[in-house]
Amino acid sequence: MVRTRQWLQASLLLFTGLYFLDNMLSGRIYFYINERFGWLSWMSTILFLTLGIFRITDLLKTRVEHSHEAHEHDIHEHTEHAHAGHTHASAPSWLKLGIVSIPLLMGLIIPSKPLGAAAVKTSGLSTQFSSQGQQTSQFNVSPADRNVLDWVRAFNSSSGMNEFTGQPADLIGFVYRDIRFDGKPQFMIARFAISCCVADASALGVIVQTADAAKLTQDSWVHVKGKFVVQSVDQHDTPVLIAESVEQTTQPTHPYLYP
Amino acid sequence: MDIFTLITTFSTRFLGIFIEAVSFLLLGTLISGLIEAFVTNDDIVKLIPRNPIAATLVGSMLGFLFPVCECGVVPVTRRLYQKGLPVSVGITFLLAAPVMNPIVLASTYAAFGFGPILVGRYVISWVMAVSIGLLFNFQHQPQRVIRPEAMALIGGGSSEAIVIPSQRMTLLPGLKKAITLAGEEFFEMGRFLIVGSLLAALMQTLIPQEALRALANNPVNSVLVMAGLAFVLSLCSTVDAFLALSFARTFTTGSILTFLTFGPMVDIKTTSMYMGMFRRRTVFYLVVLPFLISVLAGIWLNLNVKF
Numbered sequence: 001m002v003r004t005r006q007w008l009q010a011s012l013l014l015f016t017g018l019y020f021l022d023n024m025l026s027g028r029i030y031f032y033i034n035e036r037f038g039w040l041s042w043m044s045t046i047l048f049l050t051l052g053i054f055r056i057t058d059l060l061k062t063r064v065e066h067s068h069e070a071h072e073h074d075i076h077e078h079t080e081h082a083h084a085g086h087t088h089a090s091a092p093s094w095l096k097l098g099i100v101s102i103p104l105l106m107g108l109i110i111p112s113k114p115l116g117a118a119a120v121k122t123s124g125l126s127t128q129f130s131s132q133g134q135q136t137s138q139f140n141v142s143p144a145d146r147n148v149l150d151w152v153r154a155f156n157s158s159s160g161m162n163e164f165t166g167q168p169a170d171l172i173g174f175v176y177r178d179i180r181f182d183g184k185p186q187f188m189i190a191r192f193a194i195s196c197c198v199a200d201a202s203a204l205g206v207i208v209q210t211a212d213a214a215k216l217t218q219d220s221w222v223h224v225k226g227k228f229v230v231q232s233v234d235q236h237d238t239p240v241l242i243a244e245s246v247e248q249t250t251q252p253t254h255p256y257l258y259p
Numbered sequence: 260m261d262i263f264t265l266i267t268t269f270s271t272r273f274l275g276i277f278i279e280a281v282s283f284l285l286l287g288t289l290i291s292g293l294i295e296a297f298v299t300n301d302d303i304v305k306l307i308p309r310n311p312i313a314a315t316l317v318g319s320m321l322g323f324l325f326p327v328c329e330c331g332v333v334p335v336t337r338r339l340y341q342k343g344l345p346v347s348v349g350i351t352f353l354l355a356a357p358v359m360n361p362i363v364l365a366s367t368y369a370a371f372g373f374g375p376i377l378v379g380r381y382v383i384s385w386v387m388a389v390s391i392g393l394l395f396n397f398q399h400q401p402q403r404v405i406r407p408e409a410m411a412l413i414g415g416g417s418s419e420a421i422v423i424p425s426q427r428m429t430l431l432p433g434l435k436k437a438i439t440l441a442g443e444e445f446f447e448m449g450r451f452l453i454v455g456s457l458l459a460a461l462m463q464t465l466i467p468q469e470a471l472r473a474l475a476n477n478p479v480n481s482v483l484v485m486a487g488l489a490f491v492l493s494l495c496s497t498v499d500a501f502l503a504l505s506f507a508r509t510f511t512t513g514s515i516l517t518f519l520t521f522g523p524m525v526d527i528k529t530t531s532m533y534m535g536m537f538r539r540r541t542v543f544y545l546v547v548l549p550f551l552i553s554v555l556a557g558i559w560l561n562l563n564v565k566f
Binding site for chain 2: 009013020023029031032033037040041043044047048050051052054055058090092095096097099100102103106107110111112113114115116118119121195196197198199200259
């Protein structure tokens, strides 16, 4: 029984490592973390694989030595045992093995998807984003190249919204509509911004006006081109993007924006 | 919202927290393994002054020697206890190291620059860790602080804290042992990280954050909200400064400092990990004392200091 649990422990380490490797190679890792911390996940991948391979070679070695009953080896092993303490004799309990297998099982069974419209409900969708310490960055980006985050920052740090009238925008994001948009020819083109991982995700959005708004599927990715006009939304002057074209598009490789 | 979307959102949030935090846990277990192989009890005795107050002060700075965040600090502290580190010094190290280390210093500086947040974070965290550590000086029996299972590792199963004498290992066997131990410790501590991440993801999936934002400007409520948020979000101390930045404009400065001082010491995932190492009563103190000091400091700053 101890042997079974030792093998499970070793394979859990190895397969969690392989799961990480798959995430890294497929780029799905960016459904979970900021690109900036990709190197940390590479480190985890390497550590998991090293720990797993190490355990497995250890288990294989002890099996060979037990079956051969080579005396010399036994003596050698025994001195090593004394050094390594209890490492060979013990294995994690079934409960520990069960809990540690949760991330691997969830990662394999539940289809991997980035946060979308459903997560907006608890994160809250904001047309404001604080940019302390980075106030100037969005002004280095020309209006045509700005993404949702750049625009939201620009709106935020501006004193009057009228300066945005007529500015062109070219945006990619997912469709978000809730009851506020019922009966209106409008939707929100939204993105999540993450600093570290999805734990700190905050949803940001720009209001888009188009006749086809109601036909768009919630959560589907769209590419919108248009020009801003200023409208009064909930008694606040708000830039609204009047769409010239709304095209369906595929989810980008990096679904989140990094502030 | 249908159940399928709810499960996918929950899974993404859980895996996000886990993937980010596990790198630091793995680093922590590896450092812990390296300590076991290459640091002897004598080294610890030489490093830690006899005088309990001086020892606590050294404990508060050990993070610069063993740079770990709050996921890695628990296995390292456990290992240092096995090497004969006094209980109170270990408590101070446990609370201080997630902030008092070069990585967090760099990330806080990157996010806020040199100013009241950076200075405040370090001064308040240091005072919290040292004062709480000194309180544990009054408890001379380690077995009343640390769980019997963790004690078994320390005292070879007896209730007395007998320290196993240790030898410094040579390079290759030492590295081999460090890796073996890291693999074992990962199962020991990883389960608490996983349970904590599951809870944090559950809270984030079910509780709307918009309700919290309404309290952002009140000098007292904003501090309580940010303390609660720090607990629930369970962010790694190496990156929490970047998140705090996104709150800095809406929330009061005192509340941001509470977020940055309370969060690294106590959150869902560390509380869960503390449970695996300390007795219930100790965990209670380790949660309540930092909460009180950090919240009071935040409120006091909001009411008395103009930033």
